[in-house]
Amino acid sequence: MKKIDLKRIPQKSVVAFIQEQMDNSILSFGEVKSTYTKGEDLSQYLIHEEIYKIPHAPEKVWNHYLTANPSKVWKGNMLSFGVMISKQDEEVMYIGEEYTRAKVGQVFYIELNIFGIKKVAVSHEIITIEPEKMYFEMSYVEGGKALGKQRLTLFKTGEGETRIVHTTYYKSDSVFRDRYIYPYFHTKAINEYHMNMINSID
Numbered sequence: 001m002k003k004i005d006l007k008r009i010p011q012k013s014v015v016a017f018i019q020e021q022m023d024n025s026i027l028s029f030g031e032v033k034s035t036y037t038k039g040e041d042l043s044q045y046l047i048h049e050e051i052y053k054i055p056h057a058p059e060k061v062w063n064h065y066l067t068a069n070p071s072k073v074w075k076g077n078m079l080s081f082g083v084m085i086s087k088q089d090e091e092v093m094y095i096g097e098e099y100t101r102a103k104v105g106q107v108f109y110i111e112l113n114i115f116g117i118k119k120v121a122v123s124h125e126i127i128t129i130e131p132e133k134m135y136f137e138m139s140y141v142e143g144g145k146a147l148g149k150q151r152l153t154l155f156k157t158g159e160g161e162t163r164i165v166h167t168t169y170y171k172s173d174s175v176f177r178d179r180y181i182y183p184y185f186h187t188k189a190i191n192e193y194h195m196n197m198i199n200s201i202d
């Protein structure tokens with residue numbers, strides 16, 4: 001983790017999150033752990049789902065979602081991309097650098113701006129990419145408040161159209177947060193992400 005140049009990350013919350021990981025003896029990229037394990041019983045999680053429609057063929061949308069630069073799609077009034085690490089390649093990607101393609105083991109650190117009042121760092125890891133079934137999954141990383149995973153699945157809905165189902169399985173140590181706070185802010189965050197994707201697909 002010391003390979004990460006914290007001075008190149010502008011978000012204080014993201015820097016603090018990574019520093020806390022290192023303080024908790026997470027010293028290598030491989031020691032960064034997802035909160036969701038494949039095959040884990042999903043009945044213990046709450047479910048949140050949003051649907052997006054895009055006037056492009058699934059193949060084009062799929063390729064765009066896997067190749068779009070995180071600096072551009074995790075960006076807006078609420079979202080701010082901090083840094084990405086690749087557990088497989090042992091590489092670090094900073095804001096504005098070139099991005100080739102999504103891979104299992106990539107971990108993204110993002111800041112959420114809550115009405116300009118509070119800034120919170122979140123981190124998630126790509127845990128599954130299934131090209132034939134056209135879905136990929138991301139799991140929250142240990143150290144944050146939320147546990148669980150998100151799955152984005154693409155469906156062909158008509159000639160040259162795609163429907164994306166964004167399903168999130170989540171929980172935390174606060175029932176109030178899970179029921180009343182998380183769904184609202186999560187919806188705002190993923191709406192911004194998907195709108196960035198849709199607007200940049202051409």
